[in-house]
Amino acid sequence: MEDKARIGVYICHCGSNIAGTVDTKEVAEFAQGLPSVVIAKDYMYMCSDPGQNMIKEDIKQLGLNRVVVASCSPILHEHTFRQACQDAGLNPYLFEMANIREHCSWVTEDQEAATEKAKALVSAAVRRVFYQEPLEVREVPVNPSTLIVGGGIAGIQAALEIANAGHKVYLVEREPSIGGHMAQFDKTFPTLDCASCIFTPLLSAVGQHPNIELMTYSEVEEVSGYIGNFKAKIRKKARYVDEDKCTGCGTCMEKCPWKAASEFDEGLTQRKAIYTPFAQAVPNVPVIDTEHCAYFLKGTCRACEKFCEVKAIDFEQQDEEVEVEVGAVIVATGYDSFDPSVISHYGYGRYDNVVTALQFERMCNASGPTQGKILLKDGSEPRSVAIIHCVGSRDKNYHEYCSRVCCMYSLKYSHLIREKVEDAEIYQFYIDMRCFGKGYEEFYERLSEEGVIFIRGKVGEVTNRALTEEEQGKLVVVAEDSLMSAIIRVPVDMVILSTALEARSDAEAVARLFNISRSADGFFLERHPKLAPVATTTEGVFVVGCCQGPKDIPDTVAQASAAAARVLAVISKGEVEIEAATAAIDEELCSGCKICNLLCPYSAISFDEEKEVSRVNEALCKGCGVCVAACPSGAITGKHFTTEQIMAEIEGVLV
Amino acid sequence: MAKLKVALYWAASCGGCEIAQLQIGDKLLKLAEAADIVFWPVAIDVKYKDVEAMPDKSIDACLFNGAIRNSEQEHMAKMLREKSKIMIAYGSCAYEGCIPGLANLFNRQMIFDRAYIETESTDNKDKILPQTSCQVPEGELTLPEFYDTVKTLRQTVDVDYVVPGCPPEEKTTWLALEALIEGKLPPKGTVISHSAKSVCDECPRKRDVKKIKKIYRNYEIIPEPEICLLEQGLLCAGIATRGGCGAPCPQANMPCTGCYGPVEGVIDQGAHFLSALASVIDSNDPEEIKRIVDDIPDPAGSFYRYSLPDSLLRGARIK
């Protein structure tokens, strides 16, 4: 092949952009003299149709099997010329570009230097192209099923969109029921419609959907493969309740004598050792919490078993491993709520009536610990409530970012308080009000008319140390009112902390599991903030909802639908293109030293224990070449960037 | 069929290659049956005049060991190339310069000064140095010119085959001799060895995770008997060294130092060893990385133990 290389070289004037500084004639003559160069021409605009046709003609007429164009940056026109080659029946990877504009004619006025450099760049391209080889872009079929991790509103929305389009979805949720945080909410801003009214139907829709295989109380343990062809190992934790037999009658929960703090109610109530998180749980099948079940602790009791008519209780149940094959993955693992006890001066955990946003949310909920009444610990109604914004957000000590939803839910709370306790005094301690969403500003306006007192300033501390008569027995919120620039003390009965949304504590492990990156704030990193907001660096893996960053329900749902659309696009195309310029390992040279094994950021390299050689999964490989440069045996070839090609380019560029 | 004519010659080498040739033991007799050794200074009183008298290309094969360190070795290499149909670079010195090639970290002047003036036991107040030509009462005495830089055989004459190793293991030597005797030589340019892969392929030690936090000197630790030495932090060149030797050194609990040269097709063994090693350093923090690499006191001697003259840079630049 190489010895019969027939190279055509085309020098572009780019009007005067190049020709103004570089003597293109001279460069063309120089190129004509280079080994294996059959024809060298210069032309006004190579990227124009006549220019491209010139190349196509020469390929056909002169039987060129290599083409070099010296013009602008390959970032701009490599594709154009590759296409031209392809149209003329030449493999696009037998084309090489020399950038004599951005890197040459535009960087100097010294015509001699520019021309010399242009020659060097051309000779480099010619020497390089000599060694280039045809490559084929492969296409692999896509598995039409999708794995969705996380059964909150994000995961549910995406699941329904895809399932409704007629494709299989595996929805994995680690809690006993889907629902996530949204299931805990009472009302949603700014419309104040009841959360469960809009959400519960979605839960049951998921539960019943023929295309959705729901795996609650389950966790993804291992993911392998690549876009279109992922394999995932999922561990279904033992419920000790047979899902098929259980009718969800709830008798077991009544009879169970053992209690534990309710996660769902944020510890404000107790649930049983055998429980469903909440009444409308989907699936409506309880789990046994072995850490609180007497049988698991002491080996006695089995009350639930006794009273279960359908004999659904099964203490012998074991964790179960299932493997699913999918074409795409949507990660919707949500967020953790910031633990305010670390900010001790806000008194959370020390004062009974300092509560977190979610605790208050539950309190407002009719099915919550207080059946929707807003009550102090002693059972009385608060006469005054302070809501402290940005607890853990916009704070160098905790999270620098804005959690985006606190302003709005704080406003929502003041409305709920106003609704339930007519004459209560309500104070909002804020840094700035951020009401950016549709209808948000209006909501803010409305609330300010409801007699809510807005105090602009960061709260220094919450204390029960009274300085005056009226502060006696109250919680005093000490803050700097930055508008009046004065320290003020506000005595109240209840303090609500608008806690930040933060990345899940296990986000790092999850990121590794799906081979995606995280931004500095710990949330998962989208591939591009504007152009690819739900994609990740790993093809076929998408991130939606608060695991990608704090956001409200509308944005979350929008992202979920976007991700669903991306997934459906992949599915409907039916196959995916695999990068052609990948790494490949020559088994005849690989000694299995394992140097390369851990270097690949895409886990594209695996070790064949039987043959004792390493392998590149070309579908996962992005062609960065890190492993190629590391291989001490030269057993790895970086296609289209082979050592031979680059060495030739180095020699060429130095003529 | 007529007996082959074989010449065995040494240039800048240590004699280990001759011993390695003797190592084939009773196979020597097989060799003697198939070939006449027309020239072998270590064992036979055949003088140069006989060789010079031979017509060009009358020797079937010359096994040339040793690098080119001085003017006469260069002359000798060119002469034997003329006389021989096949020129075989036998052993690491001829192939890539070997350990004496480390002299390329210095130059002639520095070497002379150390050897004849500075050395503690040398008594040479007049700073006398050996001369290429020197007058004694009876006449002139001459010595060959000592070059500034060690060269490989391939940098001096056209070489047909290479037999790697310092010295080549018995089986490698026989692989080459057998091919020669039976007229089954591989394509020109072949490096004759049982393996094209790196030493790891033949090393019985278990390989697991290549992540290096600290590099040890070989006297600092007693390595685990079963586990890859590199993974234990020892600078084992096995990853970057052609196999065929059977990995004897790692099996004797010592790291491979690289005497079989680069793996098939690799340009610059040292650079590849270096790159592989650096790639698996277990840190992304520049300071820590610096600390780790600074634990290698002698990069040139470690990565180019045998191949400095054959490396891209050939040696050090002396101010």
Next chain:
Amino acid sequence: MRRITIDPITRLEGHGKIEIFLDDAGEVANTYFQVPELRGFEKFSEGRPAEELPQITQRICGVCPEAHHMASTKALDNLFHIDPPSPAKKLRELLYSAFYVTDHTTHFYILGGPDFVMGPDAPVAERNILGVIAKVGLELGGAVIKTRMQNHHIIHVLGGRAVHPVFGLPGGVSKGLNEEEIKEVQQIARDSVEFGKLSLKVFDDIVLKNKEYVDMIVSDAYTHRTYYMGLVDENNQVNFYDGKVRVVDPDGKEFAKYAPKEYLDHVAEHVEPWSYAKFPFLKNVGWKGFVDGKDSGVFRVAPLARLNAADGMATPLAQEAYEKMYSTLGGKPVHHTLAMHWARLIELLYAAERLLELSQDPEITSTNIRTIPTAVPDEGIGIVEAPRGTLTHHYVTDERGVIKKANLIVATVNNAAAVNMSINKAAKALIKPGKEITEGLLNRIEMAWRPYDLCLACATHNLPGHPLLPIEVYDSKGKLIKRFS
């Protein structure tokens, strides 16, 4: 002025060159023994991690790599201030003894022996190992090959490789012997002892029973009265691996006895512009040029020197042979250069016996073979007896153990001055006006250096590689008058 050039001298390790000048009368005016090259290990050892030097310096010589390996390893013990566990020391000496058996065998049968077995004037085509095998028969020939292979096998088992082993570390060795391996070693040792005895018998039959040879050995042409140097144990008996350096004067009286670290007080090296080799001499006598006798600092090393410098051999059979040699040649010290061949075979037997002793030592299979050094390295000196003489390695390092200075006084080079003299004397005795200068005659001149078992690869740590030139005799006008074929 005529000149005869013998280049290269053959049947040795490395290359040497002899220049013989004849005056107009045809008498030998002078001779020069030149070593044509240098490698400069002392220089390029600088910057290397000290622990790599056993492997680096053994590339000085592939014939006696084990000698450099051991001297270097002992220098490292000293450098790192570490005393290896006794099993490690024994393993080192065991490997070293096996090496001695192979090396002395190589010299007697392949390099030196042919002159006697085939005769000094035998045709070139026969005066070599193949001729020897043909003459002594395949049985002995086979034994020679077997002994070399077997003992190299021991080196292979311990050192990983038969040539250029990877064995020595500061504070010990890299590998031990298991029960199975030691049994094999014991068998090889027994065979080697038998081979040692056999070799002495061969010498007896072929050389001592041949009056011409005996006369030649004791003839003045091959005799020098010099000092002798060798390593001895606490009983002043020959030891190859360890001990003190003992020097006796031409009368056989002890002149000096010193520990390795004192070597610089006793030995210095003289430089001549016409050779890359240096010429060591006894500092406390001084350099008086290429002359022998009590007043000249010229001393000799290697087998005969070791026997002269010691009071006896540490093993029974060798001691017996030792006594026989001295009684035959008229008591100690023996000054006849050619007797080195005999001494070498006595050492061969000793090495085999020592190998057997060590292989039967209960400690030899211990796994306690390494101690990790902890002290800061600074300076270290190691001395062993290489087959070709006393070998000294001297290193100075920085606190990281990286070599700052290396000095090597290599076995063969100790004999450089003596070799030059021996050639000179032989030439003067053999070349006479009008007497035809035959190839055989020139070989007899070469026989004056061959006993030294020169390792010019070692001498000045140079590399072989001088082009072979014909032996030509010119007259004073530079006209070629005779060319040898």
Next chain:
Amino acid sequence: MSFEPKIVAFLCNWCSYRGADLAGTSRMKSAPNVRPIRVMCSGRVEPAFVLKAFEAGADGVLVLGCHPGDCHYSEGNYKTIRRIALLKNLLSQLGIEDERLRLEWVSASEGGRFVSITYEMTEQVRKLGPFPRRNGGSNG
């Protein structure tokens, strides 16, 4: 004629090459001495490429990649840090001035930074003079 150093610059496709493009597009003048070679990631740059460049006549070598953390392939440039660190130790032992090899980070938006690096490099190397050859033979 005064000494014009030749500098080979390895540019990663995603950051540095685009940074260099930007410099051109913005018509910033940069040293014509610099001869760019595009690789997908600075992590593809083998130490052998650097040595080859010197051997083939370069007087200096630049390796430019994405800023740490910004690598298009997430961690390729960290491998480059490791290799260049060790390579620099080797080069200094070989008597090659540290300034002849530089690893720098240039993002797609840092055209100006690219330009100043090329000028600095060119001037540094100009001061050092041509890269010395060593070809063996008597006059080394």
